[in-house]
Amino acid sequence: MIKITLPDNSVREFESGASSLDVAKSISEGLARNVLAAEVNGEVWDATRPLTADSNVKLLTWNDTDGKSTFWHSSAHLMAEALEALYPGVKLGIGPSIENGFYYDVDFGDHEFSSEELANVEKKMKELAKQKNVYAREDISKADAVKYFEEKEDPYKLDLLEGLEDGQITFYKQGAFTDLCRGPHIPHTGFIKAIKLMSVAGAYWRGDEKNKMLTRIYGITFPKAKELTEYLERLEEAKKRDHRKVGQELDLFTFSQRVGQGLPLWLPKGTTLRERLENFLRKAQQKAGYQQVVTPHIGSKDLYVTSGHYAKYGEDSFQPIHTPHEGEEYLLKPMNCPHHCEIYRSRPRSYRDLPVRLAEFGTVYRYEQSGELHGLTRVRGFTQDDAHLFCRPDQVKEEFGKVIDLVLYVFKSLGFDDYLAQISLRDKEDRAKYIGKESDWDRAEKDIEEVAAEKGLKTVVEYGEAAFYGPKLDFMVRDALGRSWQLGTIQVDYQLPQRFELEYKDSDNSLKRPVMIHRAPFGSMERFIAILIEHTGGNFPLWLAPEQFTILPVSDKYNDYAYDVMSELEEAGFTGTVDARAEKIGRKIRDAEVQKTPYMLIVGEKEMDGNAVSVRKKGEGDVGTMSVSDFLALFKKETAV
């Protein structure tokens, strides 16, 4: 007999060889019907795999992340089975689960697989799912595995096998399909009730562009049809909120072929939104002791040779601009830090001056591969809400902590409540891609980890995600649709101060080297606004809305009064317009609603006589008539950040 300990610490006894599924059955049949996999001593196993020793068992269902990923991984196998049935001779690459569903990379040989064929594959999958084929695990020797795939002439699986050790290789079989797979899998295909193949895309074998391009088929599956419907509805909602679409509808920004790809043009309303955000941050930074600076959009090539960026990115950047006669070379600035370093150097600094905090909404230009460009989230010219903090080594932790406070204040003010801090450290093996002294790195990495812990941040550590000059703390926020975005970043840097020979006179009269902290709470204005648009669906908080109110006169007899009210509101610092068109009030309301204007003020006979406005709130409707001064008070209260 073996002892199985469940998460609630209860212990049950079973005969050796019983499976997690048997454990589930002993609790309830209903549970057994929903068990997809089990976590056995911290490792995810097939629910059907025999337990042969005392173990801690956690049963995994659809509600567990690992349960879901097992479900989707098994779905990938199901799709592979359908593909083999429909397209004999296809070669299979890898088929993992992903955040939303799964994919399988397939080599169709000469056949060009088109998205129109997806429905057919889906049908076959449904057919196979109904057969409730069991996913069977089998240990196999490396030699036998190689033999199997040699006979099948599958170069990709053979490639994978090369990296595996004998004795650790398993096959999984369901129905007529056998795959090299570590597992685990759900008990049988019958669990997969709702299937949707989403799209087809190209993907290089092993993600290396030197390798052959395979056809990647994305799909998603669910244990219930209703969940698939809900998922598709969420996708629809995301599509509706796409910042590229909303940006066009609300006249925020545009692109022009003539200007160039990846170079956004900000329209008046978008500019207002952007300036409101900048002013908000400027104010917060002023309070936190930052000083605003302005630097040019280009800089001598030498500046970037000094910073080390030219060596690393020169080839993959916009190429230098040459002066006509002197043969000088300038680069469009890809970042602001070198310029800020020179500002630091502009005069001798004392230890009493530090920290020096230089902030700039600095526009930078980076050559991004054409295929990478995407709306406002990935562009070639963008503005960073940048700042560089020059401090003494003993101030690093405190300064870093203050930056965290600022970033969190920004998130809170803008309604991003769900976030995670990612500590980005060096790659554990490949150290060649980083510059600077080992001891500096060690210290910086340690500082970041400590401050994050002291601030009580929810963190994850990612190795290999550091910048080439130092470790980072990146904030990942989750938006209203549950999608995760990387926003603000804070980076510790010992390298640039050294390369630029930055110094300060310490209390003992010796020259010391300051430490730099790079930080950007928004990241870039462009990207942040894109995320904000999708987070809010274009329904910006009142204090950010480009047009905060529209005054709607019932007829042109009241236009003069409408303009009077507008002046009064504008004088109080708010922005809006009068819709003076010869349209009916219903039409004016509709247009203001479509433009997502937060407040509509309807004025006619009554209002003019009483120096009042009828207030209509977007999405809510009529909220009654009030005097202009009462409305102003309400407005002021609501725009306070």
Added chain:
RNA sequence: GCCUCAUUAGCUCAGCUGGUAGAGCAACUGAUUUGUAAUCAGUAGGUCACUGGUUCGACUCCGGUAUGAGGCUCCA
């Protein structure tokens, strides 16, 4: 940059297997003076992304280029 797909009026989209284009909204003109989500009528607007080719004839078929979309790779 690579793979796949797309590009028709300012916007959203029709246009069957080749016979040079159409709607709704927007714009403009006129009428209407309007009370909480679209007033009516008229006018104008397109080298069908660009560029080669096949054809008696190309929006339609084929090649190239540009731009966009979904991926891959990349991201100071």
